[in-house]
Amino acid sequence: MGPSLSLKLVGECGTDLRAWPSAKHFTSWLCLAPGNKISGGKVLSSRTRRSSSQAAALLRLAAVTIGRSDTALGAFCRRLAARAGKAKAVTATARKIAVLFYNTLRHGMTYKEPGASHYEERYRNRVLGNLKRRAKSLGYDLQELPPEANMAVS
Template sequence: MYGLLGCDVTQIHGLGPYLTLKLVGECGTNLSAWPSAKHFTSWLCLSPSNKISGGKVLSSRTRRSNSRAAALLRLAAVAVGRTQTALGAFYRRLSARVGKAKAVTATARKIAVLFYNTLRHGMEYSDPGASCYQERCRRRVLTNLE
C-alpha cells in the first residue's frame, strides 16, 4: 500500500488493505479533483444536503447514492463501532443519541475525511483511544454546563 499510495492509509481503523484497494479503485490515487474534504464527502453523499427556502430549513438529509465507495465506508463504520478506538467511541456515543443509521453515516463521513486528508495531504493518523475520546467529551460537557 505504501508503494502504491506513498502513505499508509491502513493506520486508520476500519480501513484494511482490501477495503483501501477498493476505495482507491473507486476514487483514484489523486484526490485533487476535490478541493476539500467537504467536497469529497458531498460527492460520496455522506454529508447532508440542506434544502433551505426563505431562511427556513426544509430538509437536511443525506442524499441516496449508489456509490460503492460510500457503501464501503459505511461497512467500515459498522466494523469500527465494535472496536475500542476513538472512532468506535464516537460511533457508540452517537448511536445512543440519534440512532444507528445516522451514527453509521456520521462515522463513515469521519473515516472518509481521514482517508482524504491522508491521501491528499500526507497526514499521519494516530488513534488517541476510546478513553481519551470519552474524557474529552466529558470535559466538554462540564465546561458547557458551567
C-alpha cells in the same frame, strides 16, 4: 482501515484526489454530507442523498465495524447512535473515515489513534464545561463532590 478496504477505496476513487478541492467536496460526492434545503431561513431538510457509489457503501460498512471497536471513532459512533440512531451514526462515522482517507491521500496526513478512553475524557470535560457555563449564567456555581461523596451516590 485494513489493506483490503484501502485498496478498494483507491480502486473506486483513484490515488489522485485533486478532482475534489477539499474534503467537503469529496464527502459530498460520496453522498455522505448532509443536504441543505433551506427556504426563508427555515431548514426544510438536511438528509443525505441516496448513493449507488461502491465507495460510500464500503465506508458505511467500515463505520459499522469501527462502531464495535475500542477506538475514538468507535466511541463517537456509539455516542451518536445512542442519541440520534444507528443509521445516522453510521453515516456520520463513514463521513469521518472519508475525511481521514482524503487527507491521507491528498495531503499525506498520518492518523494517530487516541483511543476510546481519550475520546470519552474529552467528551466528559466538554460536558462539564458546558454545565458550569450554564449554571454560571443562571447565577449558580457548580462544584465537584469529594471522592467519598461520589462513592455514596453511586
